[in-house]
Amino acid sequence: MRSAGGPMRVFRTPWPGGVPLRGSRAHGGPFGALRSGVRKVGRGVAACVLSALPVCAGPAVQARALADIRASGHLNIGVNPALPPLAAYDSRNVIEGFDVDVGTALAARLGVVPRFVPVSSSGRIPYLMAGKADVVLGGLTRTPERAAVIAFSVPLYVEEFAIIAPAAARVGGLDDLASGRVRMVEVRGSTAVPFLREHAPKAPILLLGSYPDAVRALAQGRGDAMVDVIEYVGRFLAAEPQAGWTIRRGFAPAAGEDCVGVARSDTDLLRAVDGMLAGLTRDGTIQAAYRRWFGVSMVAPVERRP
Amino acid sequence: MTALHFQPVLQRLPFLLGGVATTVLLSVASFGAGLFLAGGLAVLRAEGPKAGRRFGTIYSTIMTNTPQLSQIFAIFYCLPLLGVIVSPFASVFIGMALNAAAYLADILTTGLGRVPPLYHDAAASLGLTRRQAYMRVIFPHALQTMAPALANHFQIMILGSSMASIFGVEDLTGRAYDVGSTTFRILEVMLVTGVLYALLSIALTGLFALGRRLFEGAA
Amino acid sequence: MIAFSHYDAALLARALWMTVVLSVAGGLAGLAGGTALACLRMARGRLFAPLRFLAAGYVQVVRRVPFIVTLYIVFFLTGMAGLDVSEVTVAIWAIGLIAAGYIAEIVHGGLRSVPADQIEAAVTLNLPLLARWRHVIVPQALPVIVPPTVGYLVLFIKDTALASQVGVLELNQAGVILSNRGLPTMQVFLAVLGLYFALSYPLTRLSRMLEKRLALS
Numbered sequence: 001m002r003s004a005g006g007p008m009r010v011f012r013t014p015w016p017g018g019v020p021l022r023g024s025r026a027h028g029g030p031f032g033a034l035r036s037g038v039r040k041v042g043r044g045v046a047a048c049v050l051s052a053l054p055v056c057a058g059p060a061v062q063a064r065a066l067a068d069i070r071a072s073g074h075l076n077i078g079v080n081p082a083l084p085p086l087a088a089y090d091s092r093n094v095i096e097g098f099d100v101d102v103g104t105a106l107a108a109r110l111g112v113v114p115r116f117v118p119v120s121s122s123g124r125i126p127y128l129m130a131g132k133a134d135v136v137l138g139g140l141t142r143t144p145e146r147a148a149v150i151a152f153s154v155p156l157y158v159e160e161f162a163i164i165a166p167a168a169a170r171v172g173g174l175d176d177l178a179s180g181r182v183r184m185v186e187v188r189g190s191t192a193v194p195f196l197r198e199h200a201p202k203a204p205i206l207l208l209g210s211y212p213d214a215v216r217a218l219a220q221g222r223g224d225a226m227v228d229v230i231e232y233v234g235r236f237l238a239a240e241p242q243a244g245w246t247i248r249r250g251f252a253p254a255a256g257e258d259c260v261g262v263a264r265s266d267t268d269l270l271r272a273v274d275g276m277l278a279g280l281t282r283d284g285t286i287q288a289a290y291r292r293w294f295g296v297s298m299v300a301p302v303e304r305r306p
Numbered sequence: 307m308t309a310l311h312f313q314p315v316l317q318r319l320p321f322l323l324g325g326v327a328t329t330v331l332l333s334v335a336s337f338g339a340g341l342f343l344a345g346g347l348a349v350l351r352a353e354g355p356k357a358g359r360r361f362g363t364i365y366s367t368i369m370t371n372t373p374q375l376s377q378i379f380a381i382f383y384c385l386p387l388l389g390v391i392v393s394p395f396a397s398v399f400i401g402m403a404l405n406a407a408a409y410l411a412d413i414l415t416t417g418l419g420r421v422p423p424l425y426h427d428a429a430a431s432l433g434l435t436r437r438q439a440y441m442r443v444i445f446p447h448a449l450q451t452m453a454p455a456l457a458n459h460f461q462i463m464i465l466g467s468s469m470a471s472i473f474g475v476e477d478l479t480g481r482a483y484d485v486g487s488t489t490f491r492i493l494e495v496m497l498v499t500g501v502l503y504a505l506l507s508i509a510l511t512g513l514f515a516l517g518r519r520l521f522e523g524a525a
Numbered sequence: 526m527i528a529f530s531h532y533d534a535a536l537l538a539r540a541l542w543m544t545v546v547l548s549v550a551g552g553l554a555g556l557a558g559g560t561a562l563a564c565l566r567m568a569r570g571r572l573f574a575p576l577r578f579l580a581a582g583y584v585q586v587v588r589r590v591p592f593i594v595t596l597y598i599v600f601f602l603t604g605m606a607g608l609d610v611s612e613v614t615v616a617i618w619a620i621g622l623i624a625a626g627y628i629a630e631i632v633h634g635g636l637r638s639v640p641a642d643q644i645e646a647a648v649t650l651n652l653p654l655l656a657r658w659r660h661v662i663v664p665q666a667l668p669v670i671v672p673p674t675v676g677y678l679v680l681f682i683k684d685t686a687l688a689s690q691v692g693v694l695e696l697n698q699a700g701v702i703l704s705n706r707g708l709p710t711m712q713v714f715l716a717v718l719g720l721y722f723a724l725s726y727p728l729t730r731l732s733r734m735l736e737k738r739l740a741l742s
Contacts, residue, residue: 064607064609072609076609081702082705089536089702089706091530091532091706092532093532093535093536093539117612117692118612118692118694119692121487122483122486122487123492125487125490126486126487126490126491126492126493126601127604129490130492130493130600130601130604130605131604131605131607132600132601132603132604146490149490188483188484188487189487193487194488206394206474207474207476207480207483207484208473208474209472209474210705212705213474216383217474220386220391221386221391222386222391222393222394236705239707367726367729368718368722370729371679371721371722371725371726371729372683372718372721372722372725373682373683373684373685373686373697373721374683375683375686375687375697376686376696376697376700376714376717376718376721377718379697379700379701379714380711380714380715380718383704383710383711383714384710384711384714387710387711461588461589465589465590465591465592466591467591468591468592468593468594469593469687471593472690479591479593479594482594492597492601493597493598493601493602493605496594496597496598496601497598499594500590500594500595500598503589503590503591503594504586504589504590507589508589
């Protein structure tokens, strides 16, 4: 069979016009197809391997160094535009939020223009590793696994896990989740997923790509509960008031520090970001941004390095 | 990052292969359901009342001129609003089947047009009812003439089934995301996934060709 | 009916424009790449054998990998190659790469549909290479190539919906954003589907018209 055929579905008189059809070619008996299939497999594999070669031999990759960023005149900042109050499209179609304020302030201090790169939760670390963003935000919690592959700035703020569930699901505490009877809905790439795999390994998890999709799935009954940071889902919970949300906090040690992520090789950039964040904390910019977007004053993050 | 590391990805190859099973199931099931619906639509377009014919044409026109991704989004978001809660797999299955029905109906309509009128007469003179004529004479002939196009669309559906990952289905692409978000090696995962899709498609294509050859040999 | 605000409509308009840009630029890149690949596959001589093999392999492989996977590979490869390019550029490249694979197959089939004895006749008549292509090959291959190519360009419009996965704000993504913003989901997606239809349907008609007209001549 050949596969150049899309239009064939659109056309009234699909082929014989043009492209000869491999499937219609005469083969020698039933094994002709098999033989040609084997040949095709061989050719496909060879081509895959050959086309992968330049990739493997390619030069070692570096994220953009501080000097490159300054020279280019812009800072690529990864933010998650489906995660208010950190970042979201406002009613005038502009991305705004806490992360946007912090990113803008960082770029201003570097003397460059901020360029916001939309990224989902699962894309944050790969984007840094592949150099698609110079720094990422988007509620990036510092964990040992992540610290093995990227570098973290000083903490921006602390966050706390909550169990969020529609009233009808009647979900209790963490024990309930561990029993395996509660169907979890989580955002792919969030720290809640490894948390659940450790503390509630029996719980089935439906992984979705974004926070609004996850909350909608809960409200529609596709799952019973979600573990995540309550501030990140607040706006979406409010959009589904009929679910009568129950929120449980204060279980486990489940608190984390959110930082700015930087590629590991970018030691200069990391130092610069740390320096700038210290300055932005001293002059109150970060606290003001937090109050503006979270609606409460922030608990001072603990100053310590991993 | 300094270079590509396939080790962490290859360690999770069995997990990825589990996703291949879902991909095959999803594509085969929605192709089957789509073909069934398409058969109905094609007959409607060939023999139905005027309104039925028009419906068949409009349905295919609308579905083939809008993206499958947006169609599945509409189904995924809107079915629950109508009080129908189905799993993500089922939502994607419904979306793919409805989409496939439109394309396959176009193909079958062409196929029915190529069945010589003599066949209809012959079936009638054998005393077959219209239904029997379609099931035993006309569809088999149309399916045979259109086999390359059908196989071709099946191939497109295997590729299209990767959209399921966006809706939380653990197909090959969905599992690739999972591996990517736990090992952080998303480029490596995607390269391996691309190779797996190519191999899967080559294997299924070969099976299809073999099946056809055996079928034609028997006929 | 829905009350789309001025800004909601502006978002849809912006996203519609992005979908058009992706389709047109990706389609043009695919036309160029596909034609080049097809010519490469037609090249004679031992010297070209590895290139012919690579071109044929590329066409085989690229049509067997889902667009979304190709998109991710191109996206992360550009980053690793140290290219500071936008998501839109990446999406255009990815569409171009896929389109090139499909279009190469159509062009290749079209070129091969020209009977060999005609080309031999042209050679016997001592027609120079350029004239051979201009007067013998292209006029006969074009009617075979053009209608399915336009048909494929319609398909690529629909593939652009997946560009949302690397963060491009195109039509489908606009639908997701508006529905997350609290607008009625059903109406939002009806609007999105309607806009895609408005883009795609005229092209479908065009390809059918071309098919009929070129078949007659």
